[in-house]
Amino acid sequence: MRRDQTTLSELARLGFSGLSGVRALLDELDTTVAVDRELLLPLFGRAADPDQALTSLVRLGRSHPVQVSELLTSAGRTKTLVRILGASSGLADFLHRHPDELLRLPDRPRRLPTREELVDSLLDSVGAVDGFAEHTEEDGWLRLRVRYRRWLARIAAHDLRTDDPVAAFDDVALALSDAAAAAFEASIAVARTQITQPGNGPMVFSEDEVRATRFAVIGMGKAGAGELNYVSDVDVIFVAAGNESAGLSNPRAIDVATRLAMLSMRGLGQAGIEPELWEVDPNLRPEGKQGALVRTLDSHLAYYERWAKSWEFQALLKARPFAGDLELGGEYVDAVAPLVWSSASRENFVDSVQRMRERVTENIPADEVHYQLKLGPGGLRDIEFTVQLLQLVHGAVDEQVRQRSTLGALEALSANSYIGREEANAFAADYRLLRVLEHRLQLGSLRRTHLMPQDKDELRVLARASTLAPNADALVTLWESTKHEVRSLHERLFYRPLLAAVAALPEEEVALSPAQAEARLAAIGFRDPKGALSHIAALTTGVSRRATIQRHLLPVMLRWLADGADPDYGLIAFRRLSESLGGTHWFLRTLRDSSGVAERLTRVLSGSRFIGELLDHIPEAAAWLADDSDLHSRSLSAIEDEMRAILARHDTDAAAAQAIRRVRRREILRLALGGVLDVIELPELSRGLTDITTATIRGLLRLIRRTEGLGENDLEFAVIGMGRYGGAELGFGSDADVMYVYRSTALDKEQTHKAANRIVSELNRLSEDHRLPLDLDVDLRPEGKNGPVTRSLDSYRAYYSRWSLAWEAQALLRAQGVAGDSALIADFEELADAIRYPAEISEAAVREVKRIKARVENERLPQGADPSRHVKLGRGSLSDVEWFVQLLQLENGAGIPGLRTPSTLGALQVAVENNLVSADNAELLRAAWIFASRLRSAMTLWLNKTTDVLPSDRMQLDGIARVLAYPSGSAARLEEDYLAVTRRSRRVFEKQFYGTP
CATH class of the missing domain: 3.30.460.10 (Beta Polymerase, domain 2)
Known part of the structure; x- marks a missing residue:
């Protein structure tokens, strides 16, 4: 084609908008490089932005005519280059900085690189050998960043030249994630070398220490899911451990790993000669920005078990070994998985997830809400939150939906009938479409953005880049319809994610609508019927044998749970226990075939948070409910024999101590079960x-x-x-x-x-x-x-x-x-x-004892506490009885051998036998002491925390009363009984101890 034969209309048909300058640019290109305009010009018709593509090509030709001329001899590479230049000014700048990369562009990118290829290539870029890089500091980071962008250009070439970018999205996102993981591997190798060299920070470590440090990067968010964008924040958590066999302690390993983490992040995200790749975000770690950058696995678990909020478990849903010590990363993921998949049983979990999504929307600046691809209504977050909530609820009992990727999870949820096929297909199509738009926006200047453009020309370029619509108006129409569909599906599934599963109730039950099911649960005593429905659905959904048995068990067990003081917690605890034991051969069979066991289980779960929380950690203890003999205390000698066996089995102090603590938990749980079920009484419990x-x-x-x-x-x-x-x-x-x-x-x-x-x-x-x-x-x-x-x-x-x-x-x-x-x-x-047991005690000493007792009553009671309700220091309670008996022992222990006992009740009985106190008065004291002791334990069992003050709240009092075997609705009766027995005890105490008439 001759220069003067290229008409403006032809240029316009190709997509050029700055028509007046195009001919001049083409002429300049002819003078700088050898080009066949007839073959070149049609290629701009498939470029996202032909004007940008031509301008960038001319710029390259000016600066690097040799490389550009050689590239243009290849039709395939030329097509790749024009697509890249038209879609990404960021990659155009990269090629301008590194012209040798032009000749490395693929002729026809037929496949995407594998993780192994990416890791090998990026490690090679820094000269990594056995985990340590030859190239360090600026040189190492430069080589790494250049090699990474070489691969980024290849991935973009594959993406831009595909006929269907929506269909290619899954593979592109995975390749981007693998490239990020490979970059992390190379950055760690550079960091390993750096921290062994003087002058690179406040601490220098030996190569042996670095080798002995197990350091794992856990990918979170899209990095963990294998769904990264071209420019995503890469969310990570760092975990480390010392190699004990190599003599490296965990504290030293944390020092090494912290430095590795800091340097590897710097190598990827700190500004330099070659621009940073992306921001590494470690703020999903325990305690966020305020927390330690690197922790051991045990430290992570301790935090998650005790302090973590629901959103943190939602974030952990996507955790995967990303880089570094993948074995340690796997141990981390395996260890947190049970916590993740039990998190949906937390109180108000669904509400908290729903509220979190609403807060995300509320925090979007008003002028951005409508244009947010990611956070706005009908955006990506609507899909992701919906899928994650469904996963966390159903994944508790169904491992098949425990997928990291959004699309994989959607497929699993659909395959297992948690959502309909049409809903899943629509969500998946919408997700891919929105992600392709997001990819093209970020590819433009290689910067992180989630805002749809408002400018007409920018929308036109985006339409061409994504190939989703022929023009800007059609793209806006498509986007608006997609947002509407996403929002509709989100509201339908996210705010009522489990109601349809109520249909899984037993066939003999009358079919209930969601509203009717909620009303029935509320009527029988559940305070959170919606939450109860979610747990019922999680227990009964599916065609497995376990789900079938649960469907038959739950109607009866729900009635038993409703008879308890806290049926909502009982159901949550039963669900957690079922998740732990539902796959065993005996658990559900025992519940099904022995109504006594099932009824006992509902009684202890709805009556004691102390037991419920311990059963979470020792679920096999549920088997004891079948036999009373398993609920009695074991002898001291038997427990000691087990402790000796533990010491014989374990060489390390930590492992042995952990096993000993497990035995203690187990035996205390045994006693708690026996106490709540009235199998054992106070003397056996105390002993x-x-x-x-x-x-x-x-x-x-x-x-x-x-x-x-x-x-x-x-x-x-x-x-x-x-x-x-x-x-x-x-x-x-x-x-x-x-x-x-x-x-x-x-x-x-x-x-x-x-x-x-x-x-x-x-x-x-x-x-x-x-x-x-x-x-x-x-x-x-x-x-x-x-x-x-x-x-x-x-x-x-x-x-x-x-x-x-x-x-x-x-x-x-x-x-x-x-x-x-x-x-x-x-x-x-x-x-x-x-x-x-002095031979005699002076009157002054006796007065001192009485003075101290009076002082304790006046000064040691918590501020504002009602003395009549404090079961330890209050009037007529434990303290009164014990001080009275102890004064008798001080005065008479030398002459009466029977008083030389540490037992309060034992000494009181001897005092009666020796006429130091009347039998009637002793019985009043004994009754108060026993009642207060039982009440104190009951408060701990009910509340799962230690307290010495009898609560005033009616619901709490009723729960404590139920632990003490009172019937339902006995809050007032418990209160009256306690106040009465302590009043009688106090009268005896004041007369016998203080000598009050």
């Missing part, structure tokens, strides 16, 4: 709780004393139980009051003291359990909180002989050795006997 505490302390003490310098040949050491623990009177939520005593053997005094303190420190560390705390309280030691935590036996003897106060002698009344060296325990108890 059982005391025994498991003692066995735990003994097991941990044996574990600690395996350490060199802490053994029996080095020093004698003992734990003395005090307070309710020493008296074997523990309840649920009770602290374990203790004192520590030691005696030198092979070590000198200073070494022995240090060794004893080290034992105590390790005992506190290894006993720490966030789920079920074991509080070893040492406040009853000499000098109280101001005294040393450990003392030698000689130090105790010197202190008590010289400084002992009345309250310390009183505290020793319930002192009893519980763990450690028996000879030392015997010697300590002999010393204690001389203090707590």
Whole structure:
């Protein structure tokens, strides 16, 4: 074609808009490079923006005529170049900066690169060998960024030259995600080398330390889902671990990994000679921006188990091993998965997800709402939130919908009939269309954007780039109709995601509409019938044998749950338990074939959050409900035998301590089940709780004393139980009051003291359990909180002989050795006997005891607490009975051997037998003490937290009453009974203790 034969109309048909300048640009191109205009010009007809494509080509020809001329000899590469230049000024700038990349453009991009190809290529770009890069700092980052953009250009070429970009979207998004993961791998390799070289930061690490550091990058969001855009924020979480076999501790590994994380992010996202690739966003980590950048797996789990909000589990839905130590990444994903898939059972979970989506919309600037492809109504977030909510609800019981990608999840939800095929197909088509628009917008200047253009020319370019519509007006029409369809589907599924599943109720039930089902659940006692419907649907949906059994069980179990104090929580807890055990051969069969077990299960789940939360961690304990013998306390010797077996099996302290803590949780759960089901009474419960505490302390003490310098040949050491623990009177939520005593053997005094303190420190560390705390309280030691935590036996003897106060002698009344060296325990108890059972007690000492008691009543009650409702320190409650009995022991213990017992009720009975108190008065005191002890445990079982104040809330009182085997609606009766029994006890106490008439 001759230059003067190219008419303006022909240029317009090709899509050029700046017609007056096109001929001049073509003429200039002819003068700088060898070009066949007749072959070249038609190619602009398929460019998104022909004017931009031509301008960029001329610019390249001016600066790099040799490379451009060589490229234009290839028809395939020329077509690729024109498509890229017309769609992306960002890639045009890249090619201008690096002209050698022109000749690396594909002739015909027939396939996309695999992850393996991308990783190998990007590691090669930085000269990586065995995880360390040859090229570091600016040179390494430059090489990495250039190589990454080479691949980005190849991916874009494939995308732009495909006949159907919507159909190609899935593969393109996955390739972009793989390229980002490969870039991270290369950036980590550069960072590994950098941190071993002086001058690259405040800390320098040895190569051995770096090699021993397990460092994993967890992809989140679109990175985790394999759905990245051309320029997405890459959301990540970092996890690290030390290699114990290589001698690297976790704290040191965290230091190494933190530096690796910082540098690898810098290499990808910090401005440089070659522009940054994209922003790495680590703010989905625990505690967000305020949290540690890198944590161990255990630290992550501790946070998620205790503190995480519902949205964090929603985010974890897409977590996958992305880069670094993929094995560690897999361990992370496997560990958090149970938390993710149980998160939908959280209270108000659905409401919280719905409200979160609404907040996203509310926070969009008003002038952007209509143009937001991602966040606005009818945008991508509507689809993603809907799919994620459906996944989290149904995925709790159906692993098939546990997909990371939005499109994969949609397909699974449809295949398993959670949503209709038409709805799923429409959502998938709309999602791909919106994502293609988003891709083309971001590809333009290689910057992150989600706003549809408002300018007519920009809309025309977008229409051509996406090939979704012939012109700007048609694209706007298509986009508006897509938004409308997405919003309609979102509102239909997102706000009522599980109501259709109510149809899965048993065939013998009358079919109910969603509104009728909600009304029925509300009528029988559920406070959140919508939430209950979601859990019922999750339990009964599907054609599996498990779902079939659940459909038959649930109508009956719902009635039993409704008879409990908190049916909503009971149903949630049952769902969690079913998710844990529904696949076992015995669980559902037992519930189906033994109504007693099912009824018991509903009773404990609707009556005790303490039990519900523990069953989450020990679901197999549900099997105990079939046999009363499994609900009685195990003997101390049996538990100790198990502890010894644990110590024999485990070489490491951490593993052994974890196993010991699991035994403690299990046995406390056993006692809780037995207590709520009235299988065991208070004496057995108190003894059982005391025994498991003692066995735990003994097991941990044996574990600690395996350490060199802490053994029996080095020093004698003992734990003395005090307070309710020493008296074997523990309840649920009770602290374990203790004192520590030691005696030198092979070590000198200073070494022995240090060794004893080290034992105590390790005992506190290894006993720490966030789920079920074991509080070893040492406040009853000499000098109280101001005294040393450990003392030698000689130090105790010197202190008590010289400084002992009345309250310390009183505290020793319930002192009893519980763990450690028996000879030392015997010697300590002999010393204690001389203090707590004096031959005679002065009137001044008696007055001091009474003065302290009055002071406790006035000063130790929480501010504003009603003295009549405090079950520990209140009038006529535990404190009154115990102080009365203890004064009798101080006054008469020397002459009456039977009073020399740490047991409150045991000493009270001896006092009756020796005419120190009348049987009638003793019975009033005993009744109050037992009632208050049972009530204190019941409050812990109901609330799953320790409290000493009887609540005033009617619902809470009723729940506590149900734990104590009162009938439904007994809040007032419980309150009246407690106030009455403590009033009678207080009258006896005031007369017998203070001498009040």
